[in-house]
Amino acid sequence: MVGAEPLSYGELDALIGTVADRLHANGFRPGDRMLFSIRPCVDAVALIFGTIAAGGTIVFVDPGVGPELFARRLAVVEPTWAATESLLYLLSGPLHRIGRARGLALPAFGRLPVRHIHSGPRLPGTPGSSLPLRQLFRHGRNGAVPQLEPDTDALIVFTSGTTADPKAVVHTRSSLGAGLAAMAGRTTLSPGTHLHTEQLMMGLPALMAGARWSMPRYPRFGTHIDPVEFTRGSATATHAFFTPADLAVALGAIESGKLAAPPGLREVSLGGAPVTTALLRRAKAALPQCEFLAIYGMTEILPVAVTTGSAKMEFEGAGDPLGAPVNGVVARIADDGELILSGPNLSRGYLGEPPLEEIRTGDLARIDGDTIILIGRKKDMMIRGKTNIYPGLYEPAIARVAGVRQAIMVGLPDEMGDERILLAVVAEGDAEAVRARLQRELPQLIDTSALPDEIVVVDAIPVSGRTSKPDRAALRALLRNGR
Known part of the structure; x- marks a missing residue:
């Protein structure tokens, strides 16, 4: 981490082994699942791989998905341990109103029926029995490292979505x-x-x-x-x-x-x-x-x-x-x-x-x-008349046109079930000049059957998720409502 004391390869390897050993000493057993809510840092890396080395499974559940979906996902994986930043205990407990004011609708971490490990200072809301993460970095007894098969579970992470039936992807040590x-x-x-x-x-x-x-x-x-x-x-x-x-x-x-x-x-x-x-x-x-x-x-x-x-x-x-x-x-x-x-x-x-x-x-x-x-x-396929239009076939070519910073095609259904094809563009420089250039060049660039009914210049393409992927549903809503 920037500003932190650097670790050598040997020191990191030894630290992971120490964490695995200390977890065992505190009752952690192979097969246990650990809910993980610590932002990436050196300590987090050591705990993740110490947990896997101890035969456990790390479970990533984004607390930002909201308490209801968080609870559904927790019910699916049934963790027995949780590693949490102490700040989350504070903002989901004593200062939950401040957390909500900052847009954080957090689950009540302190009430989770699991063994707790907290990262950072013990703040109000941290369970009294919670184990300080730094305590796991202290050398203690030398326990036997479990012999684990390659197909042992190592990581559980949820695919994106908000359905009532969450999909938990299980990666093994081998994968x-x-x-x-x-x-x-x-x-x-x-x-x-x-x-x-x-x-x-x-x-x-x-x-x-x-x-x-x-x-x-x-x-x-x-x-x-x-x-x-x-x-x-x-x-x-x-x-x-x-x-x-x-x-x-x-x-x-x-x-x-x-x-x-x-x-x-x-x-x-x-x-x-x-x-x-x-x-x-x-x-x-x-x-x-x-x-x-x-x-x-x-x-x-x-x-x-x-x-x-x-x-x-x-x-x-x-x-x-x-x-x-x-x-x-x-x-x-x-x-x-x-x-x-x-x-x-x-x-x-x-x-x-x-x-x-x-x-x-x-x-x-x-x-x-x-x-x-x-x-x-x-699922992004659009239908206009008898033609199936796949936007991913054309968007890369459109984005190569001079002055086009980003280009996304979406369909807006009409009352007959047909779709009007709109091309939303983020432009560099003069918007009208970019629109005019596209109107001139697109007929030579993409299939005539896929030409948009309208070219709309927007300030930005809506995005969603932690990786900020283009949100086509939000873009459709934006265009439907007159931008």
Whole structure:
């Protein structure tokens, strides 16, 4: 972590072993599940892997989903332990009104019927029996490390959504290890390089590659790192990870002169949402010394494919190139065009359901040579007349038009069940000039049957989720209500 005392590889390994040992001494047993609500930091990494080393399973449930959905998810996984920042006990207990005023509708952490571990000072609302996390870092007895099979559960994480039937994805030690190894082989991370990120699935491959990993500090009451401050903290790094939405914010600050471009960055990885050529053009102009990597994956199997920003910008065909599958991942296309995946990094499956042998992605794709080309999402398909229109087939090409920063196509149904196709564009420079350019160029750029009925310039595309993916439903509502 930035500003914290650095740990060597040996010290980190010893710390993980100590945590596993101290957990056993305090009654933790193989098979126990630990609800985890500590923002990424060195202590959090040690506890996560100490828990897995002790034979336990880490359960990630975002407290920001709201008390009702949080309770549903908890009922599914039935954790016996909880590791929680003491600030959450305070803001969900004695200061819950202040928490709500800050937009935090938190579950009552202190009332959870589990064994508690708290990170940070003991604040009001922290259960009296809660074990201080730092106590787990003190050397004690040397217990026997359990011998664990590769298919032992290691991580449970929920797919996005707000349904009453939450989907809990179960990763094993084997699937996690395979995913980390696959990611490690697709970057230029190596001894002497320095990665700046809070993302575990990027930080751990960096360690496996012999690189240094630093983590940014979170705001005191924040659940998301400010992209500008994160970029400022990358000043000494050679590598960094951004979501596309966060990179766009950072680029805006660099372009306006409010932020100096990190001089040492050589490679920036992007993931969590589609990476457009328009964003890559901006990024290459602001950070000309950098190569950019676009990572495609999903909760159930990560990573799936990696490609360079250069390859994406040079691509001239229809659709969005994702790159070749990483080592071990097998991709095939179903009869209806859906991308189906399997491989050693595929999760065991969903809690309480039969194991997965492969995963249907919901993405429509084709395979050209060894490259997966994304065409669109099955559920995003629009119907106008007798024509099925997949926006993902056209949006990457539209985003390559000069002056287009972002482009999203949505359909607005009429009273006859047909759809009026609207193209929402975030423009660089004069909006009317960009609209006119699109009207001239689109007939030569995309299929005539997919031409939008209207081109609308908007200030921003609505986003949702922790990775700020484009929210098509919110965009439809915005356009339906007259912007």
